[in-house]
Every structure is written in C-alpha cells, then in structure tokens.
Amino acid sequence: MSDDNISYGKTDENGKHVTPLLDELETGPWPSFITGLKRLRDSEGKQYAPMMNDLLGQLEHSYEKKTGFWKGGVVSVYGYGGGIIPRFSEVADKFPESKEFHTLRVMPPAGNHYDTKIMRKLCDIWEEYGSGLIAFHGQTGNIMFQGATTKNTQLAFDEFNKVGFDLGGAGACMRTAMSCVGAARCEMSNYDEQRALRGIINEYVDEMHRPSFPYKIKFKFSGCGNDCVNAIHRADFAVIGTWRDDIKINQDEVKEYINEHGRKYTIDHVVSMCPTRAVSLHDDDSLEIDNQSCVRCMHCINVMNKALSPGDDKGVSIMIGGKRSLKVGDLMGTMVVPFMKLESDEDFEKLTEFAGEIMEFFADNALEHERIGETIDRIGLPSFLEAMEIEPDPNMVNHPRTSSYVRTDDFTEEAEKYFARKKAKEDDQVVAAE
Amino acid sequence: MNIATTPRTPVESGVPDPFQYMHPKLIANYGNWDWHDRPRPGVLRHVSKSGDTVWTVRAGTQRQTDVYTLRLLCDIADKYAEGHFRFTTRSNMEFMLSSEDKIAPLIEALEAKGFPVGGTGNSVSMISHTQGWLHCDIPGTDASGVVKSLMDRMHSEFIKEEMPNRVRITTSCCQINCGGQGDIAINVQYTKPPKINHDLVANTCERPAVVARCPVAAIRPAMVNGKPSLEVDEKKCICCGACYPPCPPMQINGEDSTKIAIWVGGKHSNARSKPTFHKLVVANLPNNPPRWPEVEEIVMKILYTYKDNARHYERMGEWIERIGWPRFFEMTDLAFTKHHLDTWTGARHRMNASAHVRF
Numbered sequence: 001m002s003d004d005n006i007s008y009g010k011t012d013e014n015g016k017h018v019t020p021l022l023d024e025l026e027t028g029p030w031p032s033f034i035t036g037l038k039r040l041r042d043s044e045g046k047q048y049a050p051m052m053n054d055l056l057g058q059l060e061h062s063y064e065k066k067t068g069f070w071k072g073g074v075v076s077v078y079g080y081g082g083g084i085i086p087r088f089s090e091v092a093d094k095f096p097e098s099k100e101f102h103t104l105r106v107m108p109p110a111g112n113h114y115d116t117k118i119m120r121k122l123c124d125i126w127e128e129y130g131s132g133l134i135a136f137h138g139q140t141g142n143i144m145f146q147g148a149t150t151k152n153t154q155l156a157f158d159e160f161n162k163v164g165f166d167l168g169g170a171g172a173c174m175r176t177a178m179s180c181v182g183a184a185r186c187e188m189s190n191y192d193e194q195r196a197l198r199g200i201i202n203e204y205v206d207e208m209h210r211p212s213f214p215y216k217i218k219f220k221f222s223g224c225g226n227d228c229v230n231a232i233h234r235a236d237f238a239v240i241g242t243w244r245d246d247i248k249i250n251q252d253e254v255k256e257y258i259n260e261h262g263r264k265y266t267i268d269h270v271v272s273m274c275p276t277r278a279v280s281l282h283d284d285d286s287l288e289i290d291n292q293s294c295v296r297c298m299h300c301i302n303v304m305n306k307a308l309s310p311g312d313d314k315g316v317s318i319m320i321g322g323k324r325s326l327k328v329g330d331l332m333g334t335m336v337v338p339f340m341k342l343e344s345d346e347d348f349e350k351l352t353e354f355a356g357e358i359m360e361f362f363a364d365n366a367l368e369h370e371r372i373g374e375t376i377d378r379i380g381l382p383s384f385l386e387a388m389e390i391e392p393d394p395n396m397v398n399h400p401r402t403s404s405y406v407r408t409d410d411f412t413e414e415a416e417k418y419f420a421r422k423k424a425k426e427d428d429q430v431v432a433a434e
Numbered sequence: 435m436n437i438a439t440t441p442r443t444p445v446e447s448g449v450p451d452p453f454q455y456m457h458p459k460l461i462a463n464y465g466n467w468d469w470h471d472r473p474r475p476g477v478l479r480h481v482s483k484s485g486d487t488v489w490t491v492r493a494g495t496q497r498q499t500d501v502y503t504l505r506l507l508c509d510i511a512d513k514y515a516e517g518h519f520r521f522t523t524r525s526n527m528e529f530m531l532s533s534e535d536k537i538a539p540l541i542e543a544l545e546a547k548g549f550p551v552g553g554t555g556n557s558v559s560m561i562s563h564t565q566g567w568l569h570c571d572i573p574g575t576d577a578s579g580v581v582k583s584l585m586d587r588m589h590s591e592f593i594k595e596e597m598p599n600r601v602r603i604t605t606s607c608c609q610i611n612c613g614g615q616g617d618i619a620i621n622v623q624y625t626k627p628p629k630i631n632h633d634l635v636a637n638t639c640e641r642p643a644v645v646a647r648c649p650v651a652a653i654r655p656a657m658v659n660g661k662p663s664l665e666v667d668e669k670k671c672i673c674c675g676a677c678y679p680p681c682p683p684m685q686i687n688g689e690d691s692t693k694i695a696i697w698v699g700g701k702h703s704n705a706r707s708k709p710t711f712h713k714l715v716v717a718n719l720p721n722n723p724p725r726w727p728e729v730e731e732i733v734m735k736i737l738y739t740y741k742d743n744a745r746h747y748e749r750m751g752e753w754i755e756r757i758g759w760p761r762f763f764e765m766t767d768l769a770f771t772k773h774h775l776d777t778w779t780g781a782r783h784r785m786n787a788s789a790h791v792r793f
Contacts, residue, residue: 021724025579028586031548033578036500055568062567062576063723067687070571072679078441087569103569109452112521116508118455119519123501123508132501136521139564139612146498146569158442166447177449181520184452184460185480185488185530187467194452202448209446225704229523232709233615233702240704269747275706299705303747306469325611327649327676329778330711369647 008061009094016041017057021064040132048131051147054095055131061091075102075150077157081210083167084153100149101131105142105168106160107176107201110194111184112137121163129156139234140218141178142168166205172369173211174359177201179221180228182241187305188298189223190241190314191342197221199348200355207359214366217359218323224310225298231322231333236372237358238319238333239351245311246291247300253307254287270300315341316351320358320384321373331373334381336388338395361387391421457518457530459488475595476551477537489531491515491540493549494560494585494592497525498568498578506547514540524560524602526553552593558601558737559592561585561620564612572678573607574622574692575721580605583725584620587734591741598744598753601737602702608686609674615700617750618736619712620729622721626691627671628684632658639664639681647676694719694729698736699751710751716768732768739765758792 007018025034037059041052058069075086085103092099108114122143126134131147138144143165148156157167168176177200180186182193200219207213220231223241231238258266263285271279278293279300287307289300301308318340319333337354341347358372365387366375376384385392394400453461463482470480478490496503507527511519514536515529522528527549529540541551553559561584566576584603591597604616611621635641641664645653652670656663664681675686696719700712715736719728736750743765744753754762763770776784 024724025582028582029548029550029589030494030582030585031496031503031550032582033496033498034582036496036498036503039502040500059568059576063579066575066689066692066721066723068567068570068573070569071682072571077444079444079446085569087571101569107449108521109450109455111452111456113452113456113460114519114521115455116511116517116519119504119508123504127501133498134501134504135498136495136525139562139614154441157444161442161444161447164447164450166445166449178523180523181528183465183467184456185463185467185490187469187480189465189467192465198449198451205446205448227702227704227709230614230702232704233700233711268745273706273747295704297704297706299747302705306471309468324614325609325674327647327674330611330615332709332711368643 008064009057011057016053017060019056019060022056022060037133043132046127046132048127048147050097051101051131051149052098052133054097054099055101055147058089058091058095058098061094070101075153077154077167079209080167082170082173083209085170086150098147101147102150102153104130104145104148104153104157104160105138105170105176106145106165107168108137108141108143110177110179110197111181113184118163122160122165125156125159125163129159140168140176141220141229142176167209169208169211169216171211172213172215173209173217174201174204174207174213175216175218176208177219177221178229178231180223182221182223186223187309188226188241188301190243190310191223191239191316192348193221193223193239193241195348196239196316196342196351199352203352204356204359213359213363215369215371217362217372219355225296226302232319233322233330233332234324235322235333236320236362237355238322240317240319241310241314242296242317242339243311243314244339245313247289247294247311248309249287249289250307251286254304255285257304257307258285270303273299275299313341314343315339315347318354321371321376323371323373327369328374328377331371331377333373334376335396336385336390338393357388391417455518457488457516459486459530459532462486463488472555472595473537475557475593476541476554478554487534489534489537491529491531491537491544491551492522492553493527493529493544493551494553495525495527495549496578496582497560497563507549510540510543510547514543522553522559524553524562526560550589550593552595555595556597556599556601557592557595558588558597558603561603561605562613562616563605564607566607570607571682572610572675572686574624574675574687575607575694575726576723577605577607577613579724580620580726580729583730584733587730588737591737597741599747599749601740601750602700603733604700610676615702615710615712617698617700617712617740618733619697619700620733621695621697623693623695623717624673624675624686624691625693625718626688627666627668627673628675628677628686629688630658630664630666631683631685632661632663634683635663635681636661638683641681644677644681644684647680649674649676653677689721692721693717694721694726696729696732696736699749699754701749701751703749706747707749707752707755712751714774715763715766717773732766736766760792 073086129152135144179193179197183189220235278290318337322333563577604613606613606621656665695717697712
C-alpha cells in the first residue's frame with residue numbers, strides 16, 4: 001500500500017478520523033465492536049469522545065500498517081503494585097487524545113453474576129473517568145476497563161472500590177481467578193466453586209496486589225470434568241470437581257431415554273463412547289456402570305443427565321502446572337491431588353492452606369520468569385511431591401516410567417511405606433464403618 | 435500533609451460476593467439442581483430437586499462493549515429478565531427467567547437489537563479471544579476484527595445446534611496463545627526474526643533478562659556501532675516474539691513477517707477423551723484486515739468438513755483421531771509439510787511409533 005492511499009491521521013470536516021477499513025467491520029449479523037467505539041466517539045460533550053476519536057484513528061492505522069502501536073510503562077494506584085495495564089501510544093503525535101489508554105483489571109463477582117443496578121453503576125463510573133469501553137471478560141477472568149488516562153486511573157479505581165470491586169492481578173503475582181457457574185445453576189457441580197475461589201483469592205489477596213513471585217500463578221475452579229473454565233489448560237492450580245462413590249442411576253429415566261432415542265443410538269452414543277468401557281446396557285434396558293473403571297469423564301452424565309448424576313461423596317481433584325506457550329510451550333496441569341473432600345468448613349480451610357503452601361513453594365523455588373509447571377519439569381515430580389509432602393499415587397501418571405535410568409536402591413523402603421499407607425487407609429475405613 | 439492531597443486508602447475487598455447480584459431462583463436452589471435440557475437453541479431449562487425451574491437465554495456479544503450497549507442490555511434485562519444476568523467463559527450473556535412465557539419476548543428483544551441468541555449445545559459458540567491492536571503491546575493482529583469477521587460467517591452455526599458436538603474456537607494475536615486451546619485456533623505466527631533498533635536497546639532493555647527469555651538461546655549480548663546491544667542468531671531463531679515484551683526495540687511485528695496459522699483439535703473437557711492441545715494444520719496465511727478472507731475460507735472449510743463427516747458427540751480432535759491425519763488433510767485440501775513434524779521438546783512422542791498406517 002503506498003502512503004498516498006492510507007488515512008494516517010486524516011479527518012473529515014467534523015474532525016473525526018476517517019476509518020474506511022474499520023467501517024467494513026460494521027456490516028454482518030454479529031454485534032460490531034466498531035459500531036460501539038464510534039458511538040463513544042460520537043457522544044458529544046462526553047469527556048471520552050475526543051479520546052475515542054483518536055483511538056479509532058490509531059486502530060485504523062494499525063489496520064493499515066498491520067502493526068500495534070501500544071507500549072507498556074508504569075502506572076499504578078495508591079497502595080497497589082499491580083492491577084493496571086499501562087498503555088502509551090507510540091503514535092501520540094497523530095493521536096494525542098488517546099496517548100494514555102490504560103486498562104484497569106477488576107475482579108468480577110465469582111461466577112460472573114451481575115444485576116442491572118451494579119452494571120449501570122460500573123458503566124456510570126467508567127463513563128465519568130474512562131473511555132466507556134469495557135470487556136466482559138478477559139481470558140484470565142477480569143473485567144477489563146480499557147482506556148483511562150494516567151490521572152483518571154486512580155479516580156476510576158477509587159469509585160470502583162467504593163462500590164465493592166477490587167483490582168485483579170497483573171505481573172508476577174497471584175492472578176485473578178475464575179469459576180464456572182457451578183452450584184448456582186448446574187446439576188454437575190461437585191463442590192461450592194465460588195466459595196473455594198473466594199476462600200483462596202481473598203485469603204491471599206496481598207499476593208495479588210503486591211507482585212513478589214517469580215512469575216504469575218493462576219487459579220481456576222470447575223465443578224466437574226467438563227471443565228467449563230478451561231482450568232487444566234489455563235491454570236497453574238486447577239480445581240476440578242469429582243466424586244468417589246458410584247454414579248447415581250435412575251433406571252426409569254434410562255428406559256425413558258431409550259424409548260425416546262432408541263437402543264442403537266444409546267449404545268452408539270453412550271455405551272460405546274465410554275472411554276474405559278465401564279458402561280453396559282442389559283437386555284431389559286437397565287444400565288450398569290463399573291464404577292471402579294469409571295474415570296469421571298462426564299460423557300454419559302452429560303448425555304443422559306436426567307438418568308445419571310454424580311455420586312454423593314463429592315470433592316475435588318487438584319492439578320498443578322497448566323499454562324500457555326511462553327516459553328517452553330503450552331503445558332497442562334498434572335494430577336497432584338486425586339481427591340480432596342470439599343464440603344465442611346474444615347475442608348475449605350484445608351484447600352486454602354494447600355493453595356498457600358503451593359504459592360510458598362513457588363515463591364521459594366521457581367526461577368525468575370518460570371511458571372510452576374516449568375519448575376516441576378525442571379526438578380521432577382518426585383521432588384515436587386516430596387517438598388509438598390504428598391505421597392505418590394498411580395492416579396498421577398498415564399503409566400509408570402519406561403526409562404530404566406533411575407536409581408532404585410531404596411525401592412524396598414518406599415514399597416514398605418506404600419503398604420503402611422494402604423493399611424492405615426484400610427484401618428480408617430474399618431473404624432469409619434464401625 | 436494537606437487533606438486534599440491525601441490519597442484514599444483502598445479497601446482490599448478481593449473477589450465480590452456473587453450472591454448479592456445473583457438471580458433469586460439461583461440463590462434459592464444453590465447446589466440443589468437436578469437436571470437440565472434445551473427447549474431450543476440458545477435456551478436452557480434447569481430443574482431443581484425442589485421442583486423449581488429456571489430458564490436461561492444465552493446471547494452473543496461483541497465482548498469489547500461500550501457503555502451504551504451495556505445499558506441497552508440492562509434495559510432488556512430489567513424489562514424481560516428480572517434484572518439479573520451473568521457472563522459465560524466465552525463472553526456470552528445469560529439471562530435467567532422464572533417463567534417460560536418470558537422466553538419469546540426476551541429473544542425477540544435481543545434479536546431486534548442485533549444480539550444473536552444461541553451458543554448452547556452442539557453449536558459454534560463465541561470465539562474466545564485476546565486484545566489485539568486495540569490494546570495489547572505485542573499483537574500481530576486484531577483478534578476482535580478476526581472474531582467479528584468469523585462470527586459473521588458462522589452466525590448461523592451459533593444460533594443452531596447442528597454441529598456433531600460443541601465447537602470451541604479461539605484466536606490469539608501471537609504465539610503465546612493467550613486465546614487458549616481450541617477445536618480450531620486462529621493464531622498469529624511470526625515468520626521473521628526480530629528487527630533490532632540498536633540505538634535503543636541499551637537504554638530500554640535489561641539485556642540479561644532478554645537473553646534469558648529466549649526459548650532457544652538465540653540471543654546474545656553484543657556491541658553494535660560501539661553501543662551495548664543484543665544480537666540474534668537468525669538460524670536458531672524460531673520467530674516467537676518472546677523477546678519483544680522485555681525489549682520493544684526488538685520489533686517482531688511487520689507486514690512481511692506477521693502471518694496467521696490455523697490449528698485444530700484442542701479440547702478442554704475431560705468428556706470421553708482426555709483434554710488435548712490443538713495441532714498445526716496450515717501456516718503462512720496472510721494477515722489481511724479488515725476481513726481476513728483467506729483465513730475465513732480455510733476455517734469454514736475445516737468446520738464444514740467436520741460437520742459433514744464427524745459422528746454425533748465427536749469433537750474435532752476425536753473425529754480426526756478416528757479418521758486419521760492423512761484423511762483429514764485429504765478431505766480439507768490442505769498440504770502436509772515438514773513443518774507439521776514437531777521439533778520441540780519430546781517431539782518423537784508425537785510421531786507414529788507403530789505399523790499403523792492409513793491409505
């Protein structure tokens with residue numbers, strides 16, 4: 001594209017930047033963010049209108065040059081060391097009104113519930129001090145109030161804070177967390193997701209607001225293996241709901257499902273799709289599940305959710321070490337706690353304590369800019385488990401090691417410990433049964 | 435200190451309690467739900483063990499939302515949905531209703547204002563995405579624009595439930611992949627080493643931190659034109675852009691270097707198969723705003739090949755697992771190249787170590 005054709009900084013007779021490329025994103029059936037940006041630009045008398053005019057000008061310029069023009073910097077609010085994403089324009093000479101366009105990362109209510117009263121309040125505050133542009137929500141889970149000047153960042157935060165909202169994380173700290181809708185509106189929920197989230201994050205909120213870790217650490221909470229908040233992929237500390245006892249079966253509803261969908265369909269889409277061949281259908285259309293082979297994958301419950309449901313002995317699995325690419329490649333979490341009961345106040349306290357211990361380990365042992373999954377890769381899972389005082393469990397592996405290059409001279413002692421643990425567990429069960 | 439200049443002491447209140455904003459039916463039946471179904475695409479019906487029923491209407495949004503749009507959605511929520519709503523992980527809005535007769539008027543009100551109702555069950559839901567040129571400091575493209583273009587094309591698949599299983603698409607504006615794993619992922623893939631402005635490095639970058647940031651140890655300190663700077667071994671460089679955030683004079687973006695790659699087969703859920711990462715299928719597509727037509731074409735090709743051929747409940751990756759990669763590349767008319775052979779840590783675990791071949 002020759003420079004004659006580009007609209008870098010060009011304006012119409014009303015002083016509005018011409019945006020021929022962005023204009024093309026106003027057609028089509030999906031809601032257009034460009035139409036929204038223009039609405040803000042055209043709000044005469046609003047403090048943000050000039051800022052949004054220049055923002056559109058800069059964005060158009062990015063579309064022309066296929067390049068971003070924001071750089072970071074240091075902006076913070078009183079008492080906090082993070083939570084603000086500073087953005088300064090590299091093309092401020094052409095677009096001076098949006099030269100400062102910082103984001104406030106604000107933590108949403110757990111489960112992303114709002115009423116119209118609080119939403120209008122948040123809009124009013126952002127209209128007065130910000131750009132009027134908000135994202136619900138960022139990939140980590142924050143409400144992203146995008147576009148404040150350096151001066152207004154503090155003023156906007158003060159108002160958000162007065163209505164009960166607080167900054168999220170940015171930088172090398174405990175980050176904002178996310179939980180699924182869970183117990184609020186889902187029969188698959190195996191624990192109180194929002195309580196678990198608020199228990200951990202609010203206990204350690206100091207670690208969010210004053211970054212002092214080697215790098216970021218993220219928590220996510222899903223009520224079952226469907227993992228609707230993508231915890232295993234995205235969280236250093238993934239809490240996934242599960243249960244220890246049997247899947248509950250309502251045989252009348254099973255028959256009803258088969259009546260409605262047919263026997264072949266049920267065999268092909270429920271029985272045959274069980275990953276561990278744990279489901280079988282009897283000749284009388286009753287369903288049987290081999291619960292010791294079941295891996296709590298959720299498929300059969302998803303498909304026949306009237307007939308099947310999670311058991312009663314509920315709790316969570318905890319997986320450690322998920323993250324995105326930078327810099328060793330994407331990692332998934334590794335199963336570290338196959339089951340932790342999560343019902344009583346003590347159970348929730350235990351989970352919060354465990355999260356604290358993980359963060360303490362992370363702070364003490366991770367290298368600069370290393371996520372905890374990378375730390376585990378570097379030192380090996382056995383060392384990590386030893387540090388966390390967690391005993392090895394076959395649920396942690398796809399299969400035992402295949403490499404013979406390992407020193408095993410204390411294997412017998414380790415096996416004795418395993419049998420001692422096993423006996424203690426059996427004795428506990430006998431006591432519980434009595 | 436003058437009172438007027440004393441900063442306000444913040445209340446570190448942490449995560450807000452959701453119960454103060456939650457729909458009353460959800461509070462009353464918290465943890466007591468029994469089953470759910472979907473009376474039509476975009477609508478969920480949840481029934482509690484107490485017999486209570488709540489209907490949910492799900493609508494797509496642009497995610498990057500202005501206060502006028504949000505107030506309009508509040509007006510709709512006040513008029514039809516008892517003044518409460520929530521957002522899903524993929525930026526869809528959910529309006530909860532206590533009575534069935536509000537469903538049709540609510541859907542009508544949403545659609546009249548241009549908000550598509552859908553995203554439930556076996557649909558293509560909203561694309562989860564990143565900030566892009568609008569706000570990121572290291573973006574190769576504008577995720578919001580890519581998403582708008584693709585959602586326009588896939589609108590009919592959002593409002594219907596006609597896919598074999600749910601389709602979760604993501605976009606990311608660089609290889610860091612903030613958009614996450616997806617059945618289909620549309621991600622920037624840089625193709626040229628960073629262009630270094632040696633005049634700025636010494637004063638802008640903490641050089642040892644930049645050297646340490648490189649995943650393949652391709653950066654080393656150097657004196658250039660008598661100034662302390664950094665140099666890149668361009669043969670080793672994988673063009674990931676990891677050096678750009680700690681050192682903006684190492685420019686990775688550029689019209690000649692910013693390309694788009696498409697990946698398939700990522701899955702978050704544990705249902706049936708274990709969670710998986712997405713896999714590369716095509717790279718080097720042009721980064722072509724404002725509508726990215728070349729990307730659109732290939733995404734639609736992959737999406738409809740999946741739709742036409744996968745079995746009910748097979749996710750994209752599970753379908754490919756069944757038919758095999760040779761047939762996937764054949765059916766989608768995409769090329770299989772040396773770049774599809776993984777060279778990263780543990781790469782040989784991704785190779786076929788069996789005599790299983792498909793013809």
